Amino acid sequence: MKQPINIAILASGAGSNANAVAHYFKGNEAIKIKLIVCNVKDAGVFKVADAHQIKSVLLPNHEIDSKLLSLLRIHQIDFVVLAGFLRKIPGDVTAAYTNKMVNIHPALLPAYGGKGMYGARVHQAVIESQEKESGITIHLVNDHYDEGGILFQAKCTIEPNETPESLAAKIHVLEHRHFAPIIEQHILKTF
Numbered sequence: 001m002k003q004p005i006n007i008a009i010l011a012s013g014a015g016s017n018a019n020a021v022a023h024y025f026k027g028n029e030a031i032k033i034k035l036i037v038c039n040v041k042d043a044g045v046f047k048v049a050d051a052h053q054i055k056s057v058l059l060p061n062h063e064i065d066s067k068l069l070s071l072l073r074i075h076q077i078d079f080v081v082l083a084g085f086l087r088k089i090p091g092d093v094t095a096a097y098t099n100k101m102v103n104i105h106p107a108l109l110p111a112y113g114g115k116g117m118y119g120a121r122v123h124q125a126v127i128e129s130q131e132k133e134s135g136i137t138i139h140l141v142n143d144h145y146d147e148g149g150i151l152f153q154a155k156c157t158i159e160p161n162e163t164p165e166s167l168a169a170k171i172h173v174l175e176h177r178h179f180a181p182i183i184e185q186h187i188l189k190t191f
C-alpha cells in the first residue's frame with residue numbers, strides 16, 4: 001500500500017482549528033495527522049493533541065529557527081498546516097515545503113494581513129474600517145507574512161452591532177467548516 005501523506009500542524013493557541021482538522025482526517029488511511037508542534041507552553045492545543053492521540057512537541061521560540069526543519073524531517077512530515085501559529089516560519093522550512101504548507105487567516109487577504117495582524121487585532125481593524133463583510137483566507141505559505149497564493153476564501157456579513165468577539169465566533173465557524181476539506185483537496189492535487 002502507498003505510504004500515507006503525513007501532516008504536521010503548527011499552532012500557538014487554543015487549537016480549535018487543529019481539533020477540526022484532526023477530527024476530519026481521523027481514520028483516513030491516505031492522509032494522517034502525525035505531529036502537532038506548539039511554541040507556547042500549556043497552550044490548549046496540547047489537550048487537542050492528547051484527545052486525538054497525536055504526538056505533540058513544545059518547540060520554544062528560541063529553537064524554532066534551529067530545530068523546526070529537523071523536527072519535521074525526523075517525523076517524516078510531507079505537509080505542514082499552520083493553524084494559528086504566531087511565529088515566522090524559518091526560510092529553510094518554507095523552502096523545503098514550497099507548495100506543501102498552508103495557513104489560515106481570519107480575514108479576506110490581501111486586506112488585513114501582514115506582520116502583527118492576528119487574532120482580535122484583525123477583527124478590531126476590520127470593524128473600525130466599517131467593512132460590510134469579512135471572512136477567511138486559506139493560502140500557501142512563502143517567506144512573506146500572509147502573501148502566498150490563495151487557495152480559498154469564504155465570506156461572512158458584518159452586522160452594525162458587530163464586536164471583535166462576535167465576528168471571531170462567525171469566523172471560527174467558517175474556519176472549522178472549510179479548512180480541512182481545502183487541505184485535503186490541495187494534498188490530493190499536489191502529491
Ligand code: GRF
Binds near residue numbers: 012013084106118
Ligand atoms: C484562527 O482564527 C486562525 O485564523 C488564526 O488563528 C486562530 C487560531 O485559533 N490564524 P485556534 O487556536 O485554532 O482556535
